[in-house]
Amino acid sequence: MNAPAPMLEIRGLTAGYGDATVLHDVSLSVPHGHAVALLGPNGAGKTTLLRVVSGLLAQRQGEVLLDGERITAAKPYQRARRGLCHIPEGHGIYPSLTVRENLVLHTWRKDERTAIARAVEHFPVLGQKLGRRAGELSGGQQQMLAVVRGYVADPRLVLVDEVSMGLAPNVVDQIFEFLNVIVRAGTSLLLVEQYVNRALEAADGVVILTKGTVVFDGAPSAIADDVFEHYLGSATVLR
Ligand SMILES: Nc1ncnc2c1ncn2[C@@H]1O[C@H](COP(=O)(O)OP(=O)(O)OP(=O)(O)O)[C@@H](O)[C@H]1O
Ligand SMILES: [Mg+2]
Numbered sequence: 001m002n003a004p005a006p007m008l009e010i011r012g013l014t015a016g017y018g019d020a021t022v023l024h025d026v027s028l029s030v031p032h033g034h035a036v037a038l039l040g041p042n043g044a045g046k047t048t049l050l051r052v053v054s055g056l057l058a059q060r061q062g063e064v065l066l067d068g069e070r071i072t073a074a075k076p077y078q079r080a081r082r083g084l085c086h087i088p089e090g091h092g093i094y095p096s097l098t099v100r101e102n103l104v105l106h107t108w109r110k111d112e113r114t115a116i117a118r119a120v121e122h123f124p125v126l127g128q129k130l131g132r133r134a135g136e137l138s139g140g141q142q143q144m145l146a147v148v149r150g151y152v153a154d155p156r157l158v159l160v161d162e163v164s165m166g167l168a169p170n171v172v173d174q175i176f177e178f179l180n181v182i183v184r185a186g187t188s189l190l191l192v193e194q195y196v197n198r199a200l201e202a203a204d205g206v207v208i209l210t211k212g213t214v215v216f217d218g219a220p221s222a223i224a225d226d227v228f229e230h231y232l233g234s235a236t237v238l239r
Contacts, residue, residue: 005068007032007157007188008053013062015052022048023212025062030157030205032067035179035189037203037220039196039232045212046192047089050159053190054086055079066157081108083156089165091146095135099126102134102145106153119148122178140171147175150182157188164195176202196232208232 006029016022022045030036038046051057053064055076063072071079076086085106086092093102100116103126107115120127123144129137134145143163150158160179164172176198183189183202193199200206200220208216208223208231216227223232 004032005065006030007034007067008190009063009065009068010049010053011063011065013049013052013059013064015048015057015059015062017048017057021060021212023052023059026209026212026214027062028207028214028217030188030190032188033183033186034204035183035191035202036205036207037199038190038192038207038209039199040209040215041231043211044209046209047161048212049209050086050088050161050190050192053079053159054084056086080153080155083154084159085150085153085155085157086159087146087149087161087163089161091142093134093142093146095133097134098131099134099137099145100130103130103148103152106149108153110152110154115152119152122148122151122181123174140167143167143171143175144178147178150179150187155187157190158182159190159192161192162194163191164193164198172198 008030010026010028013023013026014021040046052059055074063070066082066084103116103119104112125141126144134142147163163175179189179202191199191203203220206220206223207214210231215231216223
């Protein structure tokens with residue numbers, strides 16, 4: 001019997017901007033229900049990779065498969081309909097809409113009332129702010145609103161870019177707890193994170209990207225000390 005296709009598979013991906021090639025022949029996969037941390041120094045191409053996966057940037061070569069289906073030619077909204085949710089750096093919420101409107105925007109597969117109730121169950125503080133404009137929330141509350149899409153949109157694969165940027169540690173704890181909950185419920189996760197120790201705690205697998213090339217792909221415990229020091233030693237918090 002063949003092994004099931006991974007939730008996300010990237011094969012031989014090359015991409016860039018203008019004359020610059022940022023990703024060079026990158027391959028990686030995220031198995032169903034797993035969290036994979038995508039780590040690496042500034043400018044390695046992590047954000048670029050997430051943008052290619054969600055269809056915001058076209059690849060030059062290579063393929064992206066979602067649950068075994070090639071999505072390389074699909075538009076971002078078509079990828080979202082197939083269960084992909086990209087939570088970009090800087091939230092990706094709509095500041096002039098209310099909290100409730102931001103939540104409802106992503107509920108196409110769910111009954112709105114249930115979805116809001118479940119979002120509030122994860123982040124009770126949002127329940128007190130449903131009528132407020134999202135732009136008036138604190139940074140931490142905005143990030144909670146951003147990540148709760150990872151539940152409300154009922155995705156199969158969530159891409160998260162630097163979710164803890166600029167947040168207080170207790171808010172980061174809550175957000176990581178939420179990510180753990182959705183992974184335990186079967187959602188697959190590709191996590192780009194500056195706090196290496198947090199990412200390694202949350203992840204089943206790690207891919208280290210440097211200058212657009214994969215230099216490590218394996219279990220967190222399999223990262224040799226010299227590899228860690230060399231590629232991740234400048235990260236914000238060490239393990
Ligand atoms: N819109 C763009 N146009 C041109 N070059 C870009 C653009 N976005 C990123 N780059 C370049 O692509 C390279 C990879 O950037 P990217 O943002 O993907 O890295 P990153 O790993 O996410 O870095 P960071 O850890 O700083 O977020 C960098 O050299 C960057 O300057
Ligand atoms: Mg980035």
